[in-house]
Amino acid sequence: MSKLHTSYLGLKLKNPLIVSSSSLTSNIESIEKLADAGAGAVVLKSLFEEQIQAETNEMGETLSHAEAYDYIEQMGMSLGPAQYLELVRESKSRVDIPVIASLNCVDGKWWKEYAVQLDSAGADALEVNLSLMPRRFDQKSGDLEKELIHTVETIRKHSSLPLAIKLGPYFTSLPEFATRLQKAGADALVLFNRFYQFDFDLSTGQPKGRVSLSSPEDYHQALRWISILFDRAGVELAASTGVHNAETALKMIAAGADAVQLCSVFYRNNTQILESILRDMEVQLDSLGVSDIQDLKGRYAQKRSEKPESYERLQYIKALTGLS
Numbered sequence: 001m002s003k004l005h006t007s008y009l010g011l012k013l014k015n016p017l018i019v020s021s022s023s024l025t026s027n028i029e030s031i032e033k034l035a036d037a038g039a040g041a042v043v044l045k046s047l048f049e050e051q052i053q054a055e056t057n058e059m060g061e062t063l064s065h066a067e068a069y070d071y072i073e074q075m076g077m078s079l080g081p082a083q084y085l086e087l088v089r090e091s092k093s094r095v096d097i098p099v100i101a102s103l104n105c106v107d108g109k110w111w112k113e114y115a116v117q118l119d120s121a122g123a124d125a126l127e128v129n130l131s132l133m134p135r136r137f138d139q140k141s142g143d144l145e146k147e148l149i150h151t152v153e154t155i156r157k158h159s160s161l162p163l164a165i166k167l168g169p170y171f172t173s174l175p176e177f178a179t180r181l182q183k184a185g186a187d188a189l190v191l192f193n194r195f196y197q198f199d200f201d202l203s204t205g206q207p208k209g210r211v212s213l214s215s216p217e218d219y220h221q222a223l224r225w226i227s228i229l230f231d232r233a234g235v236e237l238a239a240s241t242g243v244h245n246a247e248t249a250l251k252m253i254a255a256g257a258d259a260v261q262l263c264s265v266f267y268r269n270n271t272q273i274l275e276s277i278l279r280d281m282e283v284q285l286d287s288l289g290v291s292d293i294q295d296l297k298g299r300y301a302q303k304r305s306e307k308p309e310s311y312e313r314l315q316y317i318k319a320l321t322g323l324s
């Protein structure tokens with residue numbers, strides 16, 4: 001058995017590297033290339049709530065996800081729900097790695113039907129992107145969290161698929177919220193979604209939001225939170241954002257990730273880079289003396305540290321005061 005074998009969401013993966021939801025996973029040709037390059041699994045491009053609304057002629061006056069403008073309009077990625085189900089079926093028939101469907105939703109009401117249909121189309125699991133942009137000035141953070149929890153409960157009630165919840169990094173008390181997500185039915189958390197970057201043209205005021213790719217330095221926030229949540233929140237963890245090489249992928253595992261999602265690295269290079277990242281992971285495991293990646297999992301999680309405080313404020317104080 002390969003030293004990279006692992007499991008995530010109850011699925012057997014030949015390695016922990018998953019291609020994140022993106023335009024790379026929106027068509028079968030690209031999905032086949034990623035599978036050939038060695039991906040452990042793929043998360044399909046998201047089906048956005050707004051796309052379902054559009055198809056059912058109930059589009060509200062605004063798109064609720066700031067990101068949906070970007071993903072749907074600028075990227076021209078408007079697979080409707082019917083085409084989406086077809087993509088799930090086709091992917092399952094053409095590649096032999098797990099295929100995780102992705103929904104990007106605002107509230108629970110649309111998902112009952114689609115969660116069931118994704119299951120019968122053959123999806124191996126479901127990832128739900130709950131990275132909402134709060135936009136109402138009268139909405140309290142606690143109320144927003146309650147709505148998110150309700151969404152997860154609703155999906156859980158209607159789908160028996162293994163369920164991963166993808167979050168943005170902006171929560172006041174992530175440990176508590178993670179525990180509530182688990183109780184609501186989440187099997188895994190994907191930390192973190194990367195929001196599109198807002199900008200506008202100074203002379204016209206025209207918004208210029210666009211997808212911005214991460215850089216190899218953007219992984220620290222996910223690393224910290226995975227190391228803090230490992231073996232404490234009752235959920236599996238997948239890293240997302242800033243994983244561009246083997247070393248960072250292995251750090252995520254050592255922090256406690258069950259799987260590692262990659263996206264920008266493929267846009268910055270090409271999909272073939274996956275093969276060299278996998279090779280490098282094997283080499284680096286050898287040099288660490290690790291023969292099975294499971295032995296590395298959580299090795300440097302906060303829970304297992306003799307100095308758990310060093311994961312939090314102490315490190316910050318040291319940095320600011322120049323102590324070593």
Ligand SMILES: Cc1cc2nc3c(=O)[nH]c(=O)nc-3n(C[C@H](O)[C@H](O)[C@H](O)COP(=O)(O)O)c2cc1C
Pocket residue numbers: 020021022023045046047071075102104129166192193194211212213214215218240241242243261262263264265267
């Ligand atoms: C072009 C592009 C399209 C994306 N589309 C989606 C999407 O439909 N659903 C989603 O949950 N995340 C989407 N993402 C976010 C990625 O899945 C990933 O979480 C993010 O890019 C951070 O990972 P990275 O640093 O490896 O790029 C997209 C990212 C990019 C660059």
